[in-house]
Amino acid sequence: MRDFQTPGRSASYGTEAMCATSHPLGAQAALEMLRQGGNAMDAAIAGALVLGICEPQMTGIGGDCFVLYTPPGSNEVKALNGSGRAPAAASAAALRDAGHAAVPVHGIQPITVPGAIDAFCHLSETVGKLGLDRLLQPAIHHAEAGVPVAPRVAFDWPFEQGTLQGAARRFYLKDDKPLTTGALFRAPGQAEVLRRIAREGRDGFYAGEVAQDMVDSLRALGGVHTLDDFAATACTPTVPVSGPYRGIELVEHPPNGQGATAILLLNILSHFDVAAMDPLGAERLHLETEASKLAYDARNRFIADPDHTARLEHMLAPETAAKLAALIDRKRVMPQAKPLTEAIHKDTIYITVVDRDRMVVSLIYSIFHGFGSGVASDKFGILFQNRGAGFTLEEGHPNELGGGKRPMHTIIPGMLREKGRVLMPFGVMGGAYQPTGHARLVSNLVDCGMDLQTAIDAPRAFPEGGVLKIERGYSAGVQAELEALGHRIELPGKPLGGAQAIRIREDGVLEGGSDPRKDGCALGY
Secondary structure (H helix, E strand, C coil): CCCCCCCCCCCEEECCCEEEECCHHHHHHHHHHHHCCCCHHHHHHHHHHHHHHHCCCCCCCCCEEEEEEECCCCCCCEEEEECCCCCCCCEHHHHHHCCCCCCCCCCCCCCCCCCHHHHHHHHHHHCCCCCHHHHHHHHHHHHHHCEECCHHHHHHHHHHHHHCCCHHHHHHCECCECCCCCCEECCHHHHHHHHHHHHHCCHHHHCHHHHHHHHHHHHHCCCCCCHHHHHCCCCEEECCEEEEECCEEEEECCCCCCHHHHHHHHHHHCCCCHHHCCCCCHHHHHHHHHHHHHHHHHHHHHCCCCCCCCCHHHHHCHHHHHHHHCCCCCCCCCCCCCCCCCCCCCCCEEEEEECCCCCEEEEEEECCCCCCCCCECCCCCCECCCHHHHCECCCCCCCECECCCCCCCCCCCEEEEECCEEEEEEEEECHHHHHHHHHHHHHHHHCCCCCHHHHHHCCCEEEECCEEEECECECHHHHHHHHHCCCCEECCCCCCCEEEEEEECCCCCEEEEECCCCCCEEEEC
């Protein structure tokens, strides 16, 4: 039980339904759909689209999504890949010939075709109950009327404003300055796009005037995108990957997402008695850090477009984890994994919903870096993702940039099962941190016996760029022990991500946890 004399928040409880996400208006929109007779998929789509207006630096209709979900009352987890592809004319050789060692992070080169809207339309038609028009109404309203900028969003805005260029500065700045806490952000152009999608389905986005606006805007900046690239966009139903950890099964979206990295990381940790360690001690943190380095090195070698990922079984094999675990020195730091040439992800939103029929949805939705590519369409202000920066230019690598390919993605929705029963949909945002975040949250619950909200609140750390980034919450003594092992300690400028989760208890009660690192909440009834 939490100490009610210290700052913190309680978990939320409900019996009928629950939503957990990073902004209250997103959670409210989701619950509205449920009260109108919709199911968890309706709620998740409606809430996610609202989050694109509430957190425009994190996500939007110019981005991608991945989804895990279960049919009502079922424990079978289904997966949908809503990530877009590079334009057909994209060429790694052309960028190498132009002198690039990596795909640029901003500007025209990293812009891939948005995949999320196609996925939302598909899921609404095949899984939802209310119909697309109903689901889009909350986002249309908020885009038209405006939403007050929340504190965490206002905190992020100045960090990312330099990314915005051309028309994007007109749509996402006020008097060429970041919006501040409480200021109204409006997106009337996006409201009109959403109305067209409500009337015409995916063709309201991938064809006609909206698609023409996007293609004309991209080609004016030197892009090779075509109307055919947009028209060809199609989400892909797929099969999740999973792995056991001390009686719990972690279910993840397969490549091109990096969820397999979290499974490998837990496979490595399973070779150590984490439960016997101090949850906030140096021993556990050192072990997690070293295991992360090894798991991410495997990720960097193997994960790519699903048509080009050839060694996934090897990555998830128990023998692989055993060999990697044997490389960990309990008394000394190992070198960082070979640096990626592709960019790592920074910003995203996550929403999870469980409804009265126990349909479960775990959905993650992103434009990659803060404000994505920094490029927006001229007429409607659709902000494009820079997900193509997730490709490498290394010739022959499975994740090499190529026309029609999907890049390695960092966003990963998760679920836990126990003895075959779906126990908890969850997500941990935070760029490259996400697999480590998944593993830490699972370990907090399983090894450390933490309740859900405490497991989310607990301080985090992540090895990146040759340093170990540690949030406030670890003692000076722990930091000194880590430095003695050879870690270079750094306090990050931003918190490490954010998490949302809903535990489905055996008695049917729903327990929702929401990260105080974000502006959101878990709401149920």
